[in-house]
Amino acid sequence: xxxxxxxxxxxxxxxxxxxxxxxxxxxxxxxxxxxxxxxxxxxxxxxxxxxxxxxxxxxxxxxxxxxxxxxxxxxxxxxxxxxxxxxxxxxxxxxxxxxxxxxxxxxxxxxxxxxxxx
Numbered sequence: 001x002x003x004x005x006x007x008x009x010x011x012x013x014x015x016x017x018x019x020x021x022x023x024x025x026x027x028x029x030x031x032x033x034x035x036x037x038x039x040x041x042x043x044x045x046x047x048x049x050x051x052x053x054x055x056x057x058x059x060x061x062x063x064x065x066x067x068x069x070x071x072x073x074x075x076x077x078x079x080x081x082x083x084x085x086x087x088x089x090x091x092x093x094x095x096x097x098x099x100x101x102x103x104x105x106x107x108x109x110x111x112x113x114x115x116x117x118x
Contacts, residue, residue: 061096068099072110082113 014032021028021035028038066076074082083090088109098106 058092061092064096064099065092068096068103068106069110071103072107074110074114078117079110079113082115082117083109086112086116088112 017032017036017039018029020039023029024035024038027034029035062076065079069076069079090109095106095109098109
């Protein structure tokens with residue numbers, strides 16, 4: 001029986017890694033060993049970044065809602081508490097979009113939140 005060597009799969013694996021490392025500076029895009037290390041590191045950064053993105057967007061939405069609330073004479077925490085008491089269940093992403101693009105509707109929400117909080 002003939003001996004099977006792994007040349008084809010090895011070449012395929014190396015080609016895949018070098019393809020992913022395309023555009024990296026210097027030897028990181030040319031040499032397999034350095035490209036592999038760069039890809040492992042960039043993979044870790046990408047994994048962490050996917051989690052950080054969620055936090056960053058939530059922080060951005062809260063900042064936008066807070067700015068909209070301040071324009072209507074209240075702060076973020078009383079606004080969110082008032083919404084909860086009045087039974088308005090709306091996520092922060094949509095609230096921030098309303099604060100930017102539909103100020104009149106956001107002002108109406110602020111009034112409802114104020115009434116429910118008092």
